[in-house]
Amino acid sequence: MLNRELWRNHPEVVAKALQMRRSEAPLEELRQADERFRRLQAELDGKKAELNRRSREVGSLFAAGKREEGEALRRSLAELSKSIAELEKELAAARSEVERLELLLPNIPHASVPEGEDERGNRVERVWGEPPRFDFEPRAHWDLGPALGILDFERAGKIAGARFAVLWGQGAALERALITFMLDLHRSRGWREVYVPFLVNRDCLVGTGQLPKFAEDLFHVEGTDFFLVPTAEVPVTNLHRGEILEEESLPRRYCAYTPCFRAEAGSYGRDVRGLIRQHQFDKVELVHLATPETSYQELEVLTGEAEEVLKALGLPYRVVTLCTGDMGFSAAKTYDLEVWLPGQGCYREISSCSNCEDFQARRADLKYRPKGGGKAQYLHTLNGSGLAVGRTLIAILENYQRADGTVVIPEALRPYLGGQELLAPET
The missing domain is CATH 3.30.930.10 (Bira Bifunctional Protein; Domain 2)
Structure with missing residues (x-):
């Protein structure tokens, strides 16, 4: 398996290696799957941070006697928690897809290897x-x-x-x-x-x-x-x-x-x-x-x-x-x-x-x-x-x-x- 940072940050190096190998490994499909994975990860991190922040507000509202507002916020957080659970499933599937695709990339040839078709x-x-x-x-x-x-x-x-x-x-x-x-x-x-x-x-x-x-x-x-x-x-x-x-x-x-x-x-x-x-x-x-x-x-x-x-x-x-x-x-x-x-x-x-x-x-x-x-x-x-x-x-x-x-x-x-x-x- 290639270093993940290589195909993420230097895809041109991997693309050149695939060309030299006459390989049709799915580099672009992998990078698109990885972009989706990282986008979902960022979205999930943001929602979890929001849940933590707003969860603290619930206690403050009840402590201040604002029960109605506290209940409304609690219901809102329940929906947010449900959204987070669904997002975690999406993220797990996206991670699996990245892991599946990166296993299909062959190794990078050493510089001393002659280039040839067969x-x-x-x-x-x-x-x-x-x-x-x-x-x-x-x-x-x-x-x-x-x-x-x-x-x-x-x-x-x-x-x-x-x-x-x-x-x-x-x-x-x-x-x-x-x-x-x-x-x-x-x-x-x-x-x-x-x-x-x-x-x-x-x-x-x-x-x-x-x-x-x-x-x-x-x-x-x-x-x-x-x-x-x-x-x-x-x-x-x-x-x-x-x-x-x-x-x-x-x-x-x-x-x-x-x-x-x-x-x-x-x-x-x-x-x-x-x-x-x-x-x-x-x-x-x-x-x-x-x-x-x-x-x-x-x-x-x-x-x-x-x-x-x-x-x-x-x-x-x-x-x-x-x-x-x-x-x-x-x-x-x-x-x-x-x-x-x-x-x-x-x-x-x-x-x-x-x-x-x-x-x-x-x-x-x-x-x-x-x-x-x-x-x-x-x-x-x-x-x-x-x-x-x-x-x-x-x-x-x-x-x-x-x-x-x-x-x-x-x-x-x-x-x-x-x-x-x-x-x-x-x-």
Whole structure:
């Protein structure tokens, strides 16, 4: 959520940001609703002051023996009280409308973010690793996995429908190995692991920005206030909701595994083959809480940590800064890590690392107390995948495939698979 003083006093700044983002967020509607709210507030304050002033007059009239005038004034005050009650209802509705509309404004892009309409405006920052060369035509994971007997879309469809997958045998073990490997790597480098609920309440999703704007992408548990987590970013960022942390305890760096559940309501027809865009997938998430002065340094640290996973697995990738038109709702700046997929002949996103500045903190009431004392201030929140597990599995299958259909297991994962070096077809 943006600082209310920003869109009230500097609407031109917000309007420019919305233009850069190609966003149609209702800034003018919000400002009109806010003007009505403030007008009603001023009217209510005036009537309450009048009620207090004239209430004192009633006692004076009765004390002076002017009973008739006192009764008349008392009746008049009863009408004024009724008017005040009606005005309070109007004010409450106006306040709710302002709060609803301001939740629809996206974050302001950082000055270093390139302006652009879509992914074509993104900027490549660096490239790591060389894409493997094959003396055969590399296959995509949706062919490799079923041929190995580890990836089954048909039976998943029978159980749940499209955009689900079943992993058999070595595939299931590889998925589990990747999760443990990532968590072990992050823990060894100082991140604190946390295991969180996979169901969250509405306040959590408002806090991180998924609600109200992206309700259609969420799975809501009917008859409850619970939602399945779209990412561990939601529960982990909300761990300290409503708290005031001491600056000495910052930055806080957390890592967490969760399954993720997304309706993908706006992506029908995209990535319908394979594991790229599923309704359910596993992810290890990195979440940082930092001061405003250190948050962009923390963004580099967080991004570098996600890169370490790819480097350890020997997977070629590149780092891309998302442009204003391609950036997520809550982010002020985002780096995407894109891994090379030989079977598709292109780089595909495997992690998004974002600094949300104080946008989520204002929504979730996340604050810290400065070292020198004084008023509590809003934290800056950061998050990124470290990594999306299913997409990492895809990258391993495609980058480490061999002509005979087997797949070499990266050395870093072999201890997690009992020393196994090769994925071979299962019977």
